Amino acid sequence: MKWLLFAAAFASAFLLEFPVVLAASAKPQICTPEVIATCEQLANGPIDLAKGQPTIFKGAKPGAIVNTLPFIDSFSGKGIDKATEKTARLSSQLLEFTNPSQNQIESAETLGRTLRDRSVALILGVPVNSTALKEMTTPSKMKTMAPEKRIAIERLQSLNFKVVDGRNPFCRILMAEGIPNAAYDEDRHSIFLCQGMVSQTEAAVASALAHEIGHVISPAGTSLLQYRIKGATPDATREIARSCGENFVYSEQDSYHTEESEYLNLALEVGSKNVLATRNSPLLSSLENCGVLEYVDDSSTTSTDVFKSSRACVEKENAPAYEAALAKYTPLEAEQKKVSAQAARASLMNRMPAWKFGVTSEDFADSFGSKLFGTLVSDMKWTAADIRAALVAYRVSSCQQARPGDRSRDEEAYPSADTRIAHALSQPSVAKALGCEPPTPVCDFKFDATKPVAPISPASTSKPPSNSSRKATSSGGASK
């Protein structure tokens, strides 16, 4: 009898608990690229990613999120019949979208500045807009900060954002007018957004901006020297430049103008107040000698401690790609320079160290960019629709890359699309919005500068001349 009672009790308990067991097993699954869209969905043309409209900038034209896989297919000679009609229909939408309103342009530039401030907070580990953040970034506190941390923050604080139109060769010639893209231009220390990019959803623009900010604080960005443009206004700066004589000859009519004048004009046009340069840049030295630029002391570091763990992770992740590129280009280098394979390899490694190598560099930017994007997702209350819209372009290429024999990726420059998606999905706020569990991060971004490292000044190579020597140099006429 006891046994019967026990069996009945056990069975009852089991049956009662069973729904709980079922519920437990139904917990959200780990996020995979399919949560953005399936390849089948994408292959069938535009889809309603959201069953609702994602957030758009104030003043933006409402419209659907378009995916391009059918059109890329038609471009490649696959599936053309299916895509032709949709291509024609959507092309008109796209062209309409690539002409952003003034509101959209201002919103995008404001979003850039918001992300810039968030990056500083992220690096310092304090909430954005907090008193602690204000206190930690006062000039006196900055002076006592470890150089590598200070330089990363200074880079962010002086960063410029600019929406550029088809007059900019980057958007017109390199990207084709209207195509959404963004870039960090280290020369002008500015993040450029092409007009087509600004016409995207707010979350999509934020995702692109966050990645570009990753380039700004990457070891490649922080190893550059920083110069401040003198002159309170662009006109005042041009006035200083004119005193330099023929170095600043500039004519729209002529097919020739000096590189100094072109460089400076472009910087002033986009509103940049700072420019960056590699060490030993004769162009920048020339501008400094003319009194147009002012070198910012202790403005660079190549410290390996700045993002030690993050850098180590992406370099390890991409070691095979790096080795493959070295193996591929060493014979070419050896042939061109008439040197041994060993010397050629050393030369390549010197010019393109692993931390500057395309895949690694992009992976690093993805790593930081995703983390930054993740901090914004919850605060902006973006929906699953917004997230999908922001990531759908990655997903389009991920579906492309999954096909046998696909060559849609430059394997020496970019990580696979799935890796890029994984960076984003591993952010808890992103996963939560999509209703799934974040996967283990590919490389979690960490700022782990703990010990001060001496910054690099041009003195170790070719320090720009001081004010007094500058006058003497420039009085001798043009110098390069």
Next chain:
Amino acid sequence: MSPTPSSLMILKFVLLAFSFFIAQSVFASDGLPLEPKELGLCIEIPPGKRCFALEGQDWIQDLGAGFRATTPVDVKDRTRLETDITNFKSWSKSELAKRPKPKGEHVSCRATIAFSIKRKTESLCYDTLRGSKLDAKLEAVVKSLSFAKPTAK
């Protein structure tokens, strides 16, 4: 400077659109050497880079943002592409020769264009770009090489 939205241009825009906001790298001008191709052209105007190359029977267009487009080309297409690249190279060299020689030893390349013709490569350094005839010429060449001519199958 907006191109007339001819059907081909519209198609080109749509094909590539929305895929390219994946961010653009900071390209190092002193990076890895260009691999010699049977036919190719690589334009680098920091911070961007755009390449075209013939690989087997395919014309590859690399917009440097992590995406490439592949278009099968026939003999007629290949001839036209080779002619366009060769002509642009000749024109560029003659234009560069007309320019005043820069002072000093170092010249910063505002644009670098690498030509690959019959597996021989040559890079030309342009110390200026904006407002120049090169700018317009370059745009015309890019339009010519980025043709979106789907091959019906």
